Amino acid sequence: MEAKAHWGYSAEQLEAWRPSLAVTAEQLRSQPAFVLETDRVVGFYSLRVVGGACELDNLWVIPSEGGRGYGRELLAHAAHVARSMGIREIAIDADPNAENFYVRCGATVTGAVPAPIEEQPGRTRPQLRLSAELGDEPNRR
Numbered sequence: 001m002e003a004k005a006h007w008g009y010s011a012e013q014l015e016a017w018r019p020s021l022a023v024t025a026e027q028l029r030s031q032p033a034f035v036l037e038t039d040r041v042v043g044f045y046s047l048r049v050v051g052g053a054c055e056l057d058n059l060w061v062i063p064s065e066g067g068r069g070y071g072r073e074l075l076a077h078a079a080h081v082a083r084s085m086g087i088r089e090i091a092i093d094a095d096p097n098a099e100n101f102y103v104r105c106g107a108t109v110t111g112a113v114p115a116p117i118e119e120q121p122g123r124t125r126p127q128l129r130l131s132a133e134l135g136d137e138p139n140r141r
Contacts, residue, residue, distance in 0.1 A: 001128060007097040012028040013117050023058060031057065033083050036074055038065075045074045047081065047090070052085040054132070056061040075130070076106050091130040099126040 004021060007010055015098055023046065027033070033046035044063070051072045056078060082090050092102055103109065112124040121131035 003060040003063055004095070006066075007095065009117070011121060013119070027057070033058075034063075034074070036070055036077075036078060043070050043074050045078050047078055049082075049085065049087070052087060053091065054082045054085070054089070055091040055093065056130075063104070071101060072105055075102075079130060079132045088132055090130045090132055092130060094126050094128055096123060099128070102126075102128050102130065109111060 001018065001021065004017065009017075021132045023033075027046065031046055031048055033104065035044045036042050041062075042065040043059070045059040047085060048057040049055075056075075059071065059074055059078070061074070078090060078133075082088075089096050092107055094102055099109070107128040107130040109126050111127045114125060115123050117123055117124040
C-alpha cells in the first residue's frame with residue numbers, strides 16, 4: 001500500500017484497491033513469490049502461471065528504496081524464474097506510473113485497458129510483454 005500511495009492516489013482510492021492489492025496465503029502457496037532483503041525487506045514480486053502463460057502479479061519496492069536498482073533486480077529474477085519454467089515471456093498489467101520503468105527494463109507496450117478512477121476518468125493501465133530471455137541470472141543480494 002505504501003508503494004501504491006507513493007503515486008499520489010487518494011486515500012479513498014487506495015482503500016477501494018486494498019482487497020485487490022492484498023497478497024493472500026493461498027497466492028503465496030500456489031505461485032512463485034520472492035522477497036528482496038537488504039537489512040530489511042525492500043521489495044517483492046510474484047508471478048501468476050497458468051498453463052504456459054506467465055503474468056507478473058506483483059512487483060513492489062518500498063518507495064524510500066526507489067532508484068537503487070531493486071525493482072530492476074526483482075524483474076530480472078522474475079524473468080530468470082519464468083525462463084527456468086520454460087516460459088518465454090511475462091505479461092505485465094501495469095499501473096500507468098510504472099510504465100516507463102518496465103519499458104526501461106526492456107518490456108514492450110502491447111496495448112492498454114481502461115482503468116478509470118474518480119480523479120482520473122481517462123486513466124488506462126498499460127499492457128506490456130517482457131521477454132524472459134532478457135538478461136542473465138540476476139545478482140543475489
